[in-house]
Amino acid sequence: MIYTKDLSKTYNGTTVLNIEELTIPKGQSFGLVGNNGAGKTTYFSLLLDLIQPTTGNITSNNVVVDESEDWKPFTSSFIDESFLIGYLTPEEYFYFIGELRGQNKADVDALTAKFEDFFNGEIIGKKKYLRDLSKGNQKKAGIVAALIGQPEVIILDEPFANLDPTTQIRLKQIIKDLAEKQGVTVLVSSHDLTHVTDVCERIVVLEKGNVIKDLETNPATLKELEAHFAGGSVVSQEEE
Amino acid sequence: MIKHFLNLEWKQYFRSSYWQKNMVINILMVFFALYFVAMFLGLGFGLLFILKEMYPEQDPFVVANGFLFYWIIGDLLMRFFLQKLPVMSVKPLLTLPIKRSTVVNYVLGKSALSFFNFLPLFAIIPFSIMLIGDGYAVSEIITWLFALIITVLIINFLNFIIEAFSAESELSFLPIIVVVSVLFGLNYFEIVPMTSLIGSGFLAIAHHPMLILIPIAILVLCYGFNFKTLRKKLYLDSSLKAKVTEVNASDLSWTERFGDIAPFMKLDLKLIWRNKRTKSMAMLLLVGVLYGLFFYPQPMYREMTFMSAFIGIFSTGFFLINFGQFIPAWDSGYYKLLMSQNIKYEQYLRSKFILMVISVVLLFVLGIPYVYFGYKILIAHFAAAIYNIGVNTHVILWGGSFNRKKIDLDKKAAFNYQGTGAVQWLIGIPLMLVPMVLFGLVNWLAGFSAAIALLIVLGVLGIVFHKKLMKGITKKYLDSKYKMIDAFSQDN
Numbered sequence: 001m002i003y004t005k006d007l008s009k010t011y012n013g014t015t016v017l018n019i020e021e022l023t024i025p026k027g028q029s030f031g032l033v034g035n036n037g038a039g040k041t042t043y044f045s046l047l048l049d050l051i052q053p054t055t056g057n058i059t060s061n062n063v064v065v066d067e068s069e070d071w072k073p074f075t076s077s078f079i080d081e082s083f084l085i086g087y088l089t090p091e092e093y094f095y096f097i098g099e100l101r102g103q104n105k106a107d108v109d110a111l112t113a114k115f116e117d118f119f120n121g122e123i124i125g126k127k128k129y130l131r132d133l134s135k136g137n138q139k140k141a142g143i144v145a146a147l148i149g150q151p152e153v154i155i156l157d158e159p160f161a162n163l164d165p166t167t168q169i170r171l172k173q174i175i176k177d178l179a180e181k182q183g184v185t186v187l188v189s190s191h192d193l194t195h196v197t198d199v200c201e202r203i204v205v206l207e208k209g210n211v212i213k214d215l216e217t218n219p220a221t222l223k224e225l226e227a228h229f230a231g232g233s234v235v236s237q238e239e240e
Numbered sequence: 241m242i243k244h245f246l247n248l249e250w251k252q253y254f255r256s257s258y259w260q261k262n263m264v265i266n267i268l269m270v271f272f273a274l275y276f277v278a279m280f281l282g283l284g285f286g287l288l289f290i291l292k293e294m295y296p297e298q299d300p301f302v303v304a305n306g307f308l309f310y311w312i313i314g315d316l317l318m319r320f321f322l323q324k325l326p327v328m329s330v331k332p333l334l335t336l337p338i339k340r341s342t343v344v345n346y347v348l349g350k351s352a353l354s355f356f357n358f359l360p361l362f363a364i365i366p367f368s369i370m371l372i373g374d375g376y377a378v379s380e381i382i383t384w385l386f387a388l389i390i391t392v393l394i395i396n397f398l399n400f401i402i403e404a405f406s407a408e409s410e411l412s413f414l415p416i417i418v419v420v421s422v423l424f425g426l427n428y429f430e431i432v433p434m435t436s437l438i439g440s441g442f443l444a445i446a447h448h449p450m451l452i453l454i455p456i457a458i459l460v461l462c463y464g465f466n467f468k469t470l471r472k473k474l475y476l477d478s479s480l481k482a483k484v485t486e487v488n489a490s491d492l493s494w495t496e497r498f499g500d501i502a503p504f505m506k507l508d509l510k511l512i513w514r515n516k517r518t519k520s521m522a523m524l525l526l527v528g529v530l531y532g533l534f535f536y537p538q539p540m541y542r543e544m545t546f547m548s549a550f551i552g553i554f555s556t557g558f559f560l561i562n563f564g565q566f567i568p569a570w571d572s573g574y575y576k577l578l579m580s581q582n583i584k585y586e587q588y589l590r591s592k593f594i595l596m597v598i599s600v601v602l603l604f605v606l607g608i609p610y611v612y613f614g615y616k617i618l619i620a621h622f623a624a625a626i627y628n629i630g631v632n633t634h635v636i637l638w639g640g641s642f643n644r645k646k647i648d649l650d651k652k653a654a655f656n657y658q659g660t661g662a663v664q665w666l667i668g669i670p671l672m673l674v675p676m677v678l679f680g681l682v683n684w685l686a687g688f689s690a691a692i693a694l695l696i697v698l699g700v701l702g703i704v705f706h707k708k709l710m711k712g713i714t715k716k717y718l719d720s721k722y723k724m725i726d727a728f729s730q731d732n
């Protein structure tokens with residue numbers, strides 16, 4: 001589904017991302033973890049053609065993303081609050097995204113109705129602009145907007161940050177369902193190791209732009225990741 | 241403590257990316273400031289002679305005092321629209337071990353150092369010097385000077401009191417309008433002769449220095465009132481909280497007839513109506529309609545036919561210029577979203593194009609009454625409208641592809657230069673100058689009808705080649721996609 005080859009991004013001589021090869025099959029829930037500056041958001045931005053790769057490229061469903069725009073109909077994403085249009089209400093925002101993805105109001109209403117629990121009554125029908133919602137509620141709206149129009153690839157950057165515990169648990173279920181039942185390829189990044197291990201079948205650890213671990217999730221994965229991040233510096237010193 | 245505050249202030253000013261990135265704007269602002277200073281200095285030095293010339297048999301000092309009322313009213317009105325109490329900047333200080341009263345005093349004290357308070361000094365001080373030079377008693381004039389400086393500060397703090405009230409009322413302009421019009425009305429209908437009252441008040445202070453205690457008392461009262469209200473408001477849930485506005489949803493289903501661009505049209509209309517900066521820009525439409533009234537009533541301009549072409553371009557294109565010059569920066573806040581969504585760039589741009597065309601037609605129709613000043617004016621406006629639709633819309637869309645400056649929609653428009661770059665200045669040349677020169681030249685060589693015909697032909701050509709032109713413009717936008725995303729995601 002998503003194939004990355006020789007991808008690198010360099011700013012003023014500093015390489016912030018360098019991935020030789022990475023294949024994400026269809027329907028996989030894929031987790032990306034790493035400390036600040038590891039290159040997670042850079043990778044997602046490259047995947048969405050928001051920045052240009054220095055070398056190499058990403059192919060999504062046989063479409064080279066920086067050459068053609070044909071990946072757009074089946075890809076959706078929520079990276080940060082700059083993906084929201086502040087002066088719209090959540091409903092208007094959903095309808096707008098819906099119209100861009102060929103969904104009418106009824107389709108959008110049917111979809112958002114499924115997320116009543118997730119919204120916890122704080123999003124729909126509140127007569128508030130998105131810019132006036134709390135950070136957590138903005139995030140909820142953004143995440144649900146990314147689910148509109150049956151996308152085949154969904155990219156969520158730090159979806160768990162700023163959410164309350166109940167919502168985090170619900171979101172985990174939503175993401176699992178997407179991958180398992182609907183065959184959607186979900187790409188998630190997070191700082192929270194527990195969440196990623198709960199949700200993702202596969203976890204890739206980035207460090208300074210390089211893939212340093214690629215794990216199939218099993219009961220021992222969380223321990224392994226915790227050990228890695230706790231003693232990261234110690235381990236690397238020992239190796240030298 | 242003061243030292244810390246001053247240090248913060250200094251850093252805030254010079255480290256703002258505004259200052260560092262926008263040298264041209266800074267130079268321009270300094271130029272404006274110097275211009276005003278020069279104007280006031282000229283007024284200060286020249287006033288005595290002007291008054292002697294205009295009122296030969298009266299005492300110029302007494303006459304000058306008679307005008308003080310109008311100055312106070314004007315200053316109050318101007319400050320209301322341009323000067324705001326810098327409350328938000330103290331938010332980080334609240335959790336630090338600083339007394340609340342210190343913070344309040346700091347905010348209020350800072351406002352006393354505003355440019356608005358220094359500007360009148362450039363007129364008052366030279367005028368006082370001239371008066372002394374003319375033989376008035378030094379002690380009287382000095383007292384008078386101090387009384388005026390105190391008055392400036394009173395106006396400063398009075399303005400904040402009015403603003404505090406206006407923040408609470410629904411119609412925010414109401415308090416200032418009420419205050420100013422009541423004062424003006426009292427004076428105009430001679431119920432209370434404010435002009436002479438204020439005038440003789442200042443004269444009395446000049447003659448009896450002890451009376452200066454009265455303005456000082458008023459100043460202390462104003463300051464005290466501000467201090468009390470502000471102290472109460474320095475909590476996160478009152479004035480420091482950003483305002484939450486109720487949604488005003490309107491039925492925009494009529495846009496559906498525009499087909500595939502309807503979603504963008506709806507978005508653009510909401511953009512204009514729901515954000516401070518675009519809203520105040522839309523209000524400027526009125527200026528566009530009334531623009532001709534500055535010129536046409538004067539016979540001098542009516543004879544210069546080429547002027548009507550210029551006024552036509554400007555007044556029918558007022559919205560086009562103001563809105564168009566910041567495409568696509570209006571959408572800079574969520575540009576990444578648009579770029580990762582399933583959209584056609586061409587539709588996005590065509591929506592803006594249609595919007596501008598509608599505005600030109602609307603402004604032309606509203607401007608039809610100008611026919612009162614001569615049928616030629618109407619013809620010229622018509623030609624200008626066609627030119628705007630056919631040529632200027634495309635020019636400004638093309639120019640937009642060079643925009644690299646983010647716009648924060650929540651700031652208001654007057655004196656807001658955010659998002660302004662070299663593009664906005666340069667685009668004026670093809671937009672205004674070229675049609676004016678062409679029109680003037682042909683008008684001079686071949687007459688009025690030929691010049692009108694030229695504008696119309698150019699406009700029609702633009703309309704005929706609309707599809708082709710849009711293709712080229714769309715390509716230009718696509719080429720600068722990454723640069724725009726990068727520029728728009730940077731905070732100012």
